[in-house]
Amino acid sequence: MPAYNEGEVIAEVVEKWTSLLQKGFKEEDNARLIVINDGSKDNTGEILDSLSKTNPYLIAINQTNAGHGHAVVNAYKKAIELNAEYVFQTDSDDQFETDDFFKLWEKRQASDFVLGYRKQRFDAPIRLIITRILKASIFLFLGAPIEDSNIPFRLIKGNYLKKLIAQLPNPTPFAPNIFLAVMAKRAGCKLFSIPITHKDRHTGEVSIKKMKLLSVCWQSFKELLAFRNALPEIVRTLKQ
Secondary structure (H helix, E strand, O other): OEEOOOOOOHHHHHHHHHHHHHHHOOHHHOOOEEEEEEOOOOOHHHHHHHHHHHOOOEEEEEEOOOOHHHHHHHHHHHHHHOOOOEEEEEOOOOOEOHHHHHHHHOOOOOOOEEEEEEOOOOOOHHHHHHHHHHHHHHHHHHOOOOOOOOOOEEEEEHHHHHHHHHOOOOOOOOOHHHHHHHHHHHOOOOOOOEEEOEOOOOOOOOOOOHHHHHHHHHHHHHHHHHHHOOHHHHHHHHHO
């Protein structure tokens, strides 16, 4: 879970997700919530540090601000370092229902990579338009029909995630979750696109707005086009 300027809600979100771990898993499963604080300017880091002293399910890591994508990848790498059998990724903005996790968990034996899908999405209109353009572009240019390629609600088998992370372009792309989904889809994973609940944001702040949003989307599109040439070899490697 990446976090940036979520001081208003982070304690509640951590409580919800660690309660799910406590209730849904046995102690010997060693389930943990990894939260990467991406250089927040509010008190998110201080709250996480305080919670980690009393919540044994929480691993809080502070990093210099490097962007959402870097925070996500660093959390994945920490999970891999801990030899996680399964890795679930979500966001810290309280826009998802924790119980929907089990919709993906029930499918873990059927696919190494399982995606949720925001059938009804509560985001700004410009984000919804960009999502539709992205979906069409990924299908046309990368041959990967995916309903919600960038959704922060995904379950990945640990050893498969390790293989995917090793194939990510360097430097880390702006939206690494898209790259992971495309690689998995092209390599034959059954992504399912399981419908999950998406809620309106009531606290915190959207870190990418207005013209900056268009700029980073163009950046992501160029990164994906550049990735297209390397994709066939990556797919062969993943299938080995």
